Amino acid sequence: MQNKVSRGTLLGFLGPAVLGLALVGIAPLLYALWTSLHFFNLTKLKKIEFIGLENYWTVLTDGVFWQAMGRTFFLLGTALPLQIALGLGIALLLHQPGLTLLKTLARLSLVLPMATTYAVVGLLGQVMFNQKFGVMNQLLGGADINWIGDPQNAFAMIIFWDVWQWTPFVALVLLAGLTMVPGEVEEAARLETKSWWVILRHVQLPFLLPGLTAVLILRTADTLKLFDMVFTLTRGGPGAATEFISLMIQRVGFRAFDQGLASAQAVILLIITIILARIYIRVFYKEV
Amino acid sequence: MKLRKLLCTSAIAGIVATGALAESHGWSLKDAAAPYAGTTVDVVFLLRPGYEAIEAMLPAFEEETGIKVNVIKHPYENALGEQVRDFVAGGDLDIALIDLVWIGNFAENEWIVPVDQIKADYPEIIDPDLDMDDFFPLVLNAFGGWNDTIYGLPFDNYSGLMFYNRCMLEEAGFDGPPETWEELKDTYGPALTKDGKYAFALQSKRNETQSADSFARVLWPFGGSFLNDEFRSNLNSEESQAGLKFRQDLMQYMPDGIVAYDHAETVNGFAQGDVAMITEWSAFYSTVVSPDTSAVADCVEIAPEPKGPAGRKPALGGFSLAVAEQADDDEKAAAWLFIQWATSKANAGEYLERGGVPARQSAYADESLAETYKFVPALVESWQDGVPEFRPRFAEWPEITEIVQEWGTKMMLGEVSTEEGAQEIGTRMEEVLEAAGYYDGEKPLAQ
Known part of the structure; x- marks a missing residue:
């Protein structure tokens, strides 16, 4: 017997969601595209004019934009491998048999960093990494490290907070992947070898790949739009040491009020994100 | 205790001064504000001592006039963006808070109303004791003026x-x-x-x-x-x-x-x-x-x-308050009454007592003030030597x-x-x- 769902029912269920997505996602995107093709400065609205691709040309030839992009990818390239390595370690530990209560508590505590508002993480960072009174220098034996005012240290601090906040997410996703491994397959593998690496590589990894791909896509997108934490912690400084691409776009759009240029930057960022997501899916994603 | 006494004295002096002037000119804040009682005006304030000072004084104004002042607080770094977005979108702000480096921007976009325009449109609400000449000229022109037109009255002055x-x-x-x-x-x-x-x-x-x-x-x-x-x-x-x-x-x-x-x-x-x-x-x-x-x-x-x-x-810095062009007629009048009151000669003493820095020359005329407020002589001297274009x-x-x-x-x-x-x-x-x-x-x- 075939259950046929009428078009009306389908539209009734899907229509609101599609309409909602169009309103909150596609309409602003189209508006951003329109803005990016115009000279559009909030403080000079009388001068709005169509300028074609000039904003895009300005962005593509602007060294400051590419420096910010390079900085963002450097953050991604340093923080993400750390998150994956630590997250995988935590997931494998939690996947071990026994100690059920402790593992449940550990899982719950993993949620806390993720549940902390980004902006609050930045404010906490300001206090904890204060050179004179911060707990971090106290933990380092009363060290006198200038975290916020030194370009390299400030960058390291951002990496630290990003890893702190998002390693649990990676751990939970990978743990979910590990639970997908059929028990009898894993048990059989353990009878064949005592090497955890062989089991990980040949038995568990195929089940981790879909989650890992999701982690790569989500964390890449998150890093490219990382804003709140850095804004409250360093505001992109000192100098431009922590001015990542999202902070730059916000600065251009909402502090210099050049919405046209900022929109062009945002569109280029979106294109880069889509390309990366496609690459991740093509290279890493495999159905088990 | 001493401060409370001082504040009471200032408040009484302010009321007496206002009353005496009202009597001599036949003008009072209460009467002028009567048509606008019940009006709410929206204004952006910063998280700084000068704003806390005027907020502490606000109940007296609201009680006297029936005008409600809705204060929206922002850190300095957000204040410009919030106001620009509000003015561009035709929002609710009735008063513009203007850093001296924003005045050209606000004036050229016609987001604020010149003081002379207010005087022409609402002659009945202009305090006869407004005395624009009493403001330090450098401060008035730098904080509230653009292209020889005064838009704002100096409010939070540095x-x-x-x-x-x-x-x-x-x-x-x-x-x-x-x-x-x-x-x-x-x-x-x-x-x-x-x-x-x-x-x-x-x-x-x-x-x-x-x-x-x-x-x-x-x-x-x-x-x-x-x-x-x-x-x-x-x-x-x-x-x-x-x-x-x-x-x-x-x-x-x-x-x-x-x-x-x-x-x-x-x-x-x-x-x-x-x-x-x-x-x-x-x-x-x-x-x-x-x-x-x-x-x-x-x-x-x-x-x-x-x-x-x-x-x-x-260094020269500070803010003025100006009536926003987007406000409706009643809100414009109510906004002006608040600005005029907040920057008035009569209230300058209390504002100073509560931690604000008025730009009224008369507020600093008493030389003994320097004993209570050590910054007064240096401030007055600085406002003689300041550079209006300290920042363009x-x-x-x-x-x-x-x-x-x-x-x-x-x-x-x-x-x-x-x-x-x-x-x-x-x-x-x-x-x-x-x-x-x-x-x-x-x-x-x-x-």
Whole structure:
């Protein structure tokens, strides 16, 4: 017997969601595209004019934009491998048999960093990494490290907070992947070898790949739009040491009020994100 | 107890003064506001002492007039963006809070109403004792004026002052503050920088603090400026470079990471006794002399900023309040009544008592005030010598300040030389000015 769902029912269920997505996602995107093709400065609205691709040309030839992009990818390239390595370690530990209560508590505590508002993480960072009174220098034996005012240290601090906040997410996703491994397959593998690496590589990894791909896509997108934490912690400084691409776009759009240029930057960022997501899916994603 | 007594006396004096004037002119705030009772006006305030002072006084105004003032608080860094978005979207703000560098922007976009327009449209609500001449002329013109038109009345008023820790200076053998910047660096710097303490801190965080408090502060006293007469960059002139190089040299006597210091860190460093001298806005006086917020309250003394080869040229900053064009007729009238009241001669004394800094000359006429408020003589002197264009006030400043902030900080970090940084700022600044039409005659050279 075939259950046929009428078009009306389908539209009734899907229509609101599609309409909602169009309103909150596609309409602003189209508006951003329109803005990016115009000279559009909030403080000079009388001068709005169509300028074609000039904003895009300005962005593509602007060294400051590419420096910010390079900085963002450097953050991604340093923080993400750390998150994956630590997250995988935590997931494998939690996947071990026994100690059920402790593992449940550990899982719950993993949620806390993720549940902390980004902006609050930045404010906490300001206090904890204060050179004179911060707990971090106290933990380092009363060290006198200038975290916020030194370009390299400030960058390291951002990496630290990003890893702190998002390693649990990676751990939970990978743990979910590990639970997908059929028990009898894993048990059989353990009878064949005592090497955890062989089991990980040949038995568990195929089940981790879909989650890992999701982690790569989500964390890449998150890093490219990382804003709140850095804004409250360093505001992109000192100098431009922590001015990542999202902070730059916000600065251009909402502090210099050049919405046209900022929109062009945002569109280029979106294109880069889509390309990366496609690459991740093509290279890493495999159905088990 | 003493403060309460003083406040009561001021309040009574204010009421008596207002009453006496009302009687002599046949005008009273209550009568003038009667048609607008029940109106609500929206205004942006900052999280600073001058705003807390007027907020504490607000109930009296609301009770007298029936006008409700809805205060929306923002940190300084958000205030411009919030207001621009509100005005662009035709929002709810009825009063514009205008930093002196925003005035050109607000005026050219016609977001604010000239005072003369208010006077013409609402003659019945103009206080006969408004006395515009009583405002310090420099302050009125710089904070509230654009192209010879007054839009706003000075409300939260600053001048850069030198705050120094008398106890630390005496311990190091000095009987007073440095008279010149060179003296500060060459004599006071080495003597006061030791054992984890620093001679000086110059707030230099990458935001408006970098361009206003740090970069501009070393330009003017050394004879430099942002622009020359032709509106071209003057940052690579001998004088401007002397000032910028001086700042680099002075950094050895400042705390590490000074480029991450905003006002809060700088004032706290001074208030905790870690820094002997700072050049800060007069608005922070109440913070450093209060035992609740300062460990060195008894040692705090105030002097004008040091002189450079070109003179004192202290930092000038502050805000005015103006009626927003987008307000409806009743809101405009109510907004004006609030602005007029908040900046009035009659209330200047109480505003001062509560931690604000009025721009009324009459408020400082009593010489004995200097005993209670140590900052008064230096402030009054600074407002005689100030530079209205300390930061250019034209509409393009929001774009230019971002450039100055970025490259000014890079200079301080040693990532670029002062010449390279000045060249970069100059080039980018001229691009902004060219796009705005200053070089093809489309716009007059505003300052």
